[in-house]
Amino acid sequence: MKEINECTDCRTNPVAENDKRRTLLKNALQALNNPKMLRYICLHARKIRKSILKDIAREVGVSVALVSYVLNNRFENRINKDVAEKIRTTARRLHYQPNQIAKSLKTNKTFTIGLVVADISNPFSSGLARIIEDEGAKYGYTVIFGSSDEDLVKFETLTNAFINRQVDGLILLPPAGSEPLLLRLQQMRFPFCDCRPLFSQAGGALRKC
Numbered sequence: 001m002k003e004i005n006e007c008t009d010c011r012t013n014p015v016a017e018n019d020k021r022r023t024l025l026k027n028a029l030q031a032l033n034n035p036k037m038l039r040y041i042c043l044h045a046r047k048i049r050k051s052i053l054k055d056i057a058r059e060v061g062v063s064v065a066l067v068s069y070v071l072n073n074r075f076e077n078r079i080n081k082d083v084a085e086k087i088r089t090t091a092r093r094l095h096y097q098p099n100q101i102a103k104s105l106k107t108n109k110t111f112t113i114g115l116v117v118a119d120i121s122n123p124f125s126s127g128l129a130r131i132i133e134d135e136g137a138k139y140g141y142t143v144i145f146g147s148s149d150e151d152l153v154k155f156e157t158l159t160n161a162f163i164n165r166q167v168d169g170l171i172l173l174p175p176a177g178s179e180p181l182l183l184r185l186q187q188m189r190f191p192f193c194d195c196r197p198l199f200s201q202a203g204g205a206l207r208k209c
Contacts, residue, residue: 052096060086071096113143114162114170116155120147125173128195132171141168150175163190171195 053071057064062083069075070087113136117125125147133143144162148155155175162170169191174182185192 052091052094055094056087056090056096059090062087067091109168110166111141112165112167113141114146114159114165114167115143115172116146116148116158116162116170117173118148118150118175120145148173148175152177156181159185169193 053064053067057067060067060083066079066083067087070079070084071091076084113132115129115132117129119125120129129143129145136143144165144167146158146162148158152175155172155178159170159172159181170185171193172178172182173195182192182194
């Protein structure tokens with residue numbers, strides 16, 4: 001009953017609603033920053049993946065190693081196609097999710113792209129983001145968004161955060177004064193696209209670069 005009253009108060013009092021959201025967000029961030037919590041999540045996820053691999057192997061009647069080879073697309077020419085398809089079908093039915101971090105360490109790719117725009121809530125920026133997201137999905141890429149609010153410090157913080165998250169490339173709408181950072185990206189030979197030259201001065205129409 002207490003929770004119902006609290007929710008009712010939040011609906012009728014926007015200030016109380018915002019305060020409650022801030023408190024929930026603060027608690028969530030504190031939990032995520034707790035090393036013990038992160039370690040528990042990682043270990044628990046690893047145990048679940050191993051358990052599902054064993055379930056797949058037991059159901060198909062093969063070894064766990066063979067299941068791992070198939071789901072990681074290894075030794076494809078040496079594995080019976082019918083067995084491989086049965087393993088993949090069983091994995092989908094059991095909702096198996098591969099370890100993307102481990103996969104990225106082997107392939108040196110995360111299949112993620114960082115996109116920094118001025119304001120993702122702006123219709124132009126959100127429309128551009130949607131196009132990039134749809135195109136990226138065709139090639140198996142996930143797009144991570146960020147808004148710089150035309151602030152140079154925030155733009156640099158977002159760009160560095162995406163690089164630290166090992167994105168494969170960046171698509172940027174840089175604010176004024178960002179040339180030193182773009183030069184550093186060039187020197188690092190980090191793949192990025194500065195979208196500003198793609199737009200003409202009149203109406204923001206796309207033109208070939």
